[in-house]
Amino acid sequence: MKMKDIRELGKDExxxxxxxxxxxxxxxxxxxxxRPLENTAKLRQLRKEIARMQTALTAHTA
Incomplete structure (x- = not known):
C-alpha cells in the first residue's frame, strides 16, 4: 500500500x-x-508496511 493511500485511511482503520x-x-x-518459507521477502515487506502505518497513525494523533 502506498503512503498516499495509507494517509487517507481513518485512525480506526x-x-x-x-x-x-x-x-x-x-x-x-x-x-x-x-520450516523455510518459499518467499522470505514477505516478512520484510510486512515489517515495512506495519512501520508505514504506524508512522501515519502517529501523524494522525499529533
Whole structure:
C-alpha cells in the first residue's frame, strides 16, 4: 500500500490494519521457524508496511 493511500485511511482503520498485519507477520515468523518459507521477502515487506502505518497513525494523533 502506498503512503498516499495509507494517509487517507481513518485512525480506526489504521489500528485495525496494523493489528491484522502484525498478526500475519507473527504467523509467518512462526512458520519460518518450523520450516523455510518459499518467499522470505514477505516478512520484510510486512515489517515495512506495519512501520508505514504506524508512522501515519502517529501523524494522525499529533
Amino acid at each position: 489504521l489500528v485495525a490494519k496494523v493489528r491484522d498485519l502484525s498478526e500475519e507477520h507473527f504467523k509467518l515468523k512462526f512458520q519460518h521457524g518450523i
